[in-house]
Amino acid sequence: MKTIEIYCSFVKMLYFCRIYILTKPVMNTTPKPIIAVHGGAGTISRESMTPEKEVKYKSALREAVLKGSQILEKGGSAIEAVEAAVIVLEDCPLFNAGKGSVFTNKGTHEMDAAIMCGKTLEAGAVACVEGVKNPIRLAKLVMKKSGHVFLCGPDAVKFARLYELPIMPPDYFFDQFRYEQWMEAKKTNQATLDHSAEDEEGIILKDKKFGTVGAVALDAEGNLAAATSTGGLTNKKFGRIGDSPIIGAGTYANNASCAVSCTGYGEFFIRAVVAHDIACLMEYAGMSLKEAASKVVLDKLVKMNASGGVIAVDKYGNVDLCFNSEGMYRAYKRVGEKEFVAIYRD
Amino acid sequence: MKTIEIYCSFVKMLYFCRIYILTKPVMNTTPKPIIAVHGGAGTISRESMTPEKEVKYKSALREAVLKGSQILEKGGSAIEAVEAAVIVLEDCPLFNAGKGSVFTNKGTHEMDAAIMCGKTLEAGAVACVEGVKNPIRLAKLVMKKSGHVFLCGPDAVKFARLYELPIMPPDYFFDQFRYEQWMEAKKTNQATLDHSAEDEEGIILKDKKFGTVGAVALDAEGNLAAATSTGGLTNKKFGRIGDSPIIGAGTYANNASCAVSCTGYGEFFIRAVVAHDIACLMEYAGMSLKEAASKVVLDKLVKMNASGGVIAVDKYGNVDLCFNSEGMYRAYKRVGEKEFVAIYRD
DSSP, X not given: OHHHHHHHHXXXXXHHHHHHHHHSOOOOOOOOOEEEEEEEEEOOOGGGOOHHHHHHHHHHHHHHHHHHHHHHHXXXXXXXXXXXXXXXXXXXXXXXXXXXXXXXXXXXXXXXXEEEEXXXXXXXXXXXXXXXXXXXXXHHHIIIIISOSEEEHHHHHHHHHHTTOOBOOGGGGOOHHHXXXXXXXXXXXXXXXXXXXXXXXXXXXXXXXXXXXXXXXXXXXXXXXXXXXXXXXXXXOTTEEOSTTSBTTTEEEOTTSEEEEEEEOXXXXXXXXXXXXXXXXXXXXXXXXXXXXXXXXXXXXXXXXXXXXXXXXXXXXXXXXXXXXXXXXXXXXXXXSOOEEEEEOX | OHHHHXXXXXXXXXXXXXXXXXXXXXXXXXXXXXXEEEEEEEOOOXXXXXXXXXXXXXXXXXXXXXXXXXXXXXXXXHHHHHHXXXXXXXXXXTSSSGGGOOOOTTSOOOEEEEEEETTTOOEEXXXXXXXXXXXXXXXXXXXXIISOSEEEHHHHHHHHHHTTOOBOOGGGGOOHHHHHHHHHHHHHTOOBOSSOOSOOSSSSOSOOEEOOEEEXXXXXXXXXXXXEEEOOOBTOOTTEEOSTTSBTTTEEEOTTSEEEEEEEOHHHHHHTTHHHHHHHHHHTTOOOHHHHHHIIIIIIHHHTTOOXXXXXEETTOOEEEEESSSXXXXXXXXXXXXXXXXXXXX
């Protein structure tokens, strides 16, 4: 009888242990800080790329994630990291943002940018700003100092001057290649995406490369942030604004779900509220980051015939670089691990 | 035995009938077309309102829903109905949109507007446009003719001229009351919301009335649409853009969920992606229109200390006019029924 009692107690103990194991919260070790960047998506074919150009692109993407990663490693915030990474890409003439911005129909460079903090949901954005060396810095300034979220046009540049942000003369933004792109676009009176690829059926878009840069990050404190910057469409007119500076469309961060930066056919990304949709699919439909990004980019956007991609991170340190185009300039780096850099699908 | 067999057959029949009743789709009779409008929300107290003013406001709101409702009654589309209703409010000097737009810091009138079709997810928006008599018409033109979604500034006005939309001289927008509001705001160098009420703690916002107009509708074909138009903040500067023209924030329509037009403290409405959030709570979290609107306006926005409201309709013809402020100028009319018009909470 004694043996049976001991046996029963043992079984009970096992049973309760099982309940404990099944019900105790999963002990998440704090995920390592991570940063991801993109430099645009679209028809990026190996044929149109020389080995030298490929090295240059990859080196710039690497530099951007390393810059952001160094900040995260020292305990810096996700906001600081995404801003710094985007500045690297804005200062590089290869990408259509900041220095490398394309020409508008008037021969100017009108840039858009946005930044968002996932912890506070604070956000800052600018559209159609000329001469500002780093539009992402202006977007952050709007977030921190203006009491507003979204400023545009020459009056937004006045705000930049008020805080002594560097304003550059037009020749800083001059690039022979971009100029030729513009001349080409003017011939057909079309607004075109970044540089040339094959023809497109659309009325507006002659080619299929989406020039934008962006970054998303998770910091050591578990906070998320997103930032996006662009020169928009070559030969654009009428003060066109794309998805990049639209909170919810091209840029969104929320600690409850994820941080997202988009690159693609902006008009469709606005209509599909892409970045916020990914966040909502996670928060309300219980999808993982990968499932949510795939649902939007590989299903919804494809059905709309909208080309492009997103980079996204969540609070667990998951990262997803998802695109429905041929390629996307992209990279990510987890603190303490080697960076990943890629251009093509494979 | 025979009796038992008959009895069994009868029971079986009853059982299958039950299955049929439980599984057959709910036969929705097509919901009646409906339109709702708002003319802004905020601290609207009975004390500050004369009976004459109240009659004028209510009469304008009534005129707007009747105009939209007449279109819906004749089988017109939700897009046509919301555009027509918003034009009525833009042409009325009582509301801060179109003719009644407030003064910017420069003494100009810079208007924002957006429109969206729930069937196609097509959208059009404009920001910081001066002189355009009906910014909502320009937003619709952007949607239909520009190949873009969002245009801003003087270049967007060029697009309006190209299609010969009426452009008015500055005195068309002059209003003594608005002018005095502006003079008052200039004294303190503050950007303020619509006209005066009690003081506010915020740095930027002196008073608490949010001047915006908007409309949402469901048409006979079951399609939804939303439209919003505003003059923004009195004494605003730096090219500030609020939530009204941001697809997903101040304006959103999707036949899969609902159509929403917002009015409130724009910066918070952008950060909370209000209109799209309501749609996602319905589509992904299975909430009803009322639950979703309440969750966002009465819970999330209240926690952000963001005042304002929304009008929303869904594909079943449900309507919700939800606000966390003291009042909201609002009305709705279901085709064939009497209109509802209200200002205060009770």
